[in-house]
Amino acid sequence: MASSITRPQPSISPSSFSGYSQSKPAEIDREIAEVGPGTVCGEYLRRFWHPVFMTSDLDDMPKAIKILGEELVLFRYGDKTKIGLVHKYCPHRRASLEYGKCEANGIRCCYHGWLFAPDGEILETPGEDNDAKAANHLRASKRLGAYPVIEYKGLIFTYMGPPELVPEFPIYDTFEIEGMKMSPYKAPYKCNWIQVLDAIMDPVHTSFLHSQNSHPQFSDGMCELGELKFYERNENHFLGSSTRRVNDNAWVRLNELILPNFTQAGSAYTADGTKQHYFGRSAFTRWVVPVDDENSIAFAWANFGERGDPHEYDNQDGYEMIEQGEVLERSDLERQKFPADSEAVEGMGAISTHKGENLMPSDRGVTIYRQRIRRQIRELGKGQEPPQPLSIDGMTVRTYGQDTVLHMPKKEGPADRKFLAVIGEKVMAMEFEHEGKDDAARDASIIAELKNIEAEG
Numbered sequence: 085m086a087s088s089i090t091r092p093q094p095s096i097s098p099s100s101f102s103g104y105s106q107s108k109p110a111e112i113d114r115e116i117a118e119v120g121p122g123t124v125c126g127e128y129l130r131r132f133w134h135p136v137f138m139t140s141d142l143d144d145m146p147k148a149i150k151i152l153g154e155e156l157v158l159f160r161y162g163d164k165t166k167i168g169l170v171h172k173y174c175p176h177r178r179a180s181l182e183y184g185k186c187e188a189n190g191i192r193c194c195y196h197g198w199l200f201a202p203d204g205e206i207l208e209t210p211g212e213d214n215d216a217k218a219a220n221h222l223r224a225s226k227r228l229g230a231y232p233v234i235e236y237k238g239l240i241f242t243y244m245g246p247p248e249l250v251p252e253f254p255i256y257d258t259f260e261i262e263g264m265k266m267s268p269y270k271a272p273y274k275c276n277w278i279q280v281l282d283a284i285m286d287p288v289h290t291s292f293l294h295s296q297n298s299h300p301q302f303s304d305g306m307c308e309l310g311e312l313k314f315y316e317r318n319e320n321h322f323l324g325s326s327t328r329r330v331n332d333n334a335w336v337r338l339n340e341l342i343l344p345n346f347t348q349a350g351s352a353y354t355a356d357g358t359k360q361h362y363f364g365r366s367a368f369t370r371w372v373v374p375v376d377d378e379n380s381i382a383f384a385w386a387n388f389g390e391r392g393d394p395h396e397y398d399n400q401d402g403y404e405m406i407e408q409g410e411v412l413e414r415s416d417l418e419r420q421k422f423p424a425d426s427e428a429v430e431g432m433g434a435i436s437t438h439k440g441e442n443l444m445p446s447d448r449g450v451t452i453y454r455q456r457i458r459r460q461i462r463e464l465g466k467g468q469e470p471p472q473p474l475s476i477d478g479m480t481v482r483t484y485g486q487d488t489v490l491h492m493p494k495k496e497g498p499a500d501r502k503f504l505a506v507i508g509e510k511v512m513a514m515e516f517e518h519e520g521k522d523d524a525a526r527d528a529s530i531i532a533e534l535k536n537i538e539a540e541g
């Protein structure tokens with residue numbers, strides 16, 4: 085007798101499902117993901133100055149930090165205005181210097197009182213006879229690991245590479261803009277540095293993640309998908325422009341990355357495409373610094389003033405919104421309903437598997453900068469040092485992160501997209517032409533030329 089059982093069936097034919105064939109996780113991209121001592125990318129990153137802490141977070145007590153996979157201790161000494169950065173573990177018997185004492189000449193270990201100078205010299209070993217052979221030999225032959233420190237505008241920078249190769253501390257054009265207030269901030273991310281860095285070379289995510297997906301996190305105008313163009317200015321400077329139509333205005337916004345991890349963009353809140361704006365500068369001046377392979381921190385200044393963002397955002401919530409579109413501390417439900425950069429990049433997992441990606445033409449910015457990092461890592465492996473940020477004729481490092489909004493009435497039909505693309509290219513070509521001028525002359529001539537481009541229509 086034939087069975088009369090009715091079996092439930094999937095509503096879609098099982099043959100079209102590919103979960104099983106893709107269930108093996110792709111490998112992580114170790115060459116650019118691993119940052120610890122002795123890794124190839126870790127060596128590369130150790131050729132540059134990086135911000136590692138905010139001055140305002142460093143009080144009288146030592147602070148344990150982790151940078152590039154190294155456990156370190158930051159401390160004040162002398163009259164408390166001087167700052168040292170040393171390896172965390174005491175070379176005597178490995179007590180943590182986080183529990184050390186800040187003194188006039190350095191930091192003293194809590195366990196047996198050894199005193200270390202900021203450059204790691206062992207100054208005192210009080211439990212030993214000071215003149216004994218062992219103590220003399222130790223002081224002459226051993227040091228605590230230490231790194232040089234520069235405190236600048238509220239951020240503490242260090243260089244963790246070979247001491248004979250320490251580069252000049254780079255000064256960028258946006259470090260001194262008349263009328264601009266720079267407020268230091270930090271934003272931690274629970275993931276690898278590359279996935280945080282990717283977003284700066286990805287102008288498309290601004291239109292989706294920050295705009296169409298839930299609600300406009302910056303301005304309504306950013307919902308619009310811009311005409312994109314990517315530029316490679318020199319060996320380590322990458323730019324992505326997006327030119328949008330907002331009513332009768334053309335809005336040219338530029339994001340940039342200077343390798344390995346310096347980023348700028350346009351403003352977060354000032355420019356929304358509705359009002360004319362000429363060479364407004366970046367909302368932030370920012371570095372994405374690896375803590376270890378699975379954590380990173382963006383250290384930055386948020387920039388406020390006529391050419392930056394409005395002063396009303398000069399507070400902790402404002403910094404976080406400038407950084408990633410929403411404040412950082414939110415409920416799980418809010419994070420799901422209104423995801424921002426943290427959710428997008430941390431949601432990929434601690435280290436995203438690049439082999440599981442399908443990069444498209446709109447990802448060109450991401451593709452080219454990752455390739456360049458890879459190339460510089462491999463060249464360093466053969467003995468060629470990576471280029472430092474380029475300073476032309478000893479001037480500040482030229483950057484382009486900006487917003488420009490020009491009154492350029494809309495063309496009919498598809499011609500308008502082409503028109504926007506041409507305007508974007510014209511603006512950028514003109515800005516590149518002026519990079520040899522000193523800061524004030526450059527700003528004045530770029531702004532005058534932008535008004536000419538606008539007048540020509």
Ligand code: FES
Nearest residue numbers: 174176177193196
């Ligand atoms: S462990 Fe630091 S002085 Fe002994």
Ligand SMILES: [Fe+2]
Nearest residue numbers: 283289408425
């Ligand atoms: Fe973003």
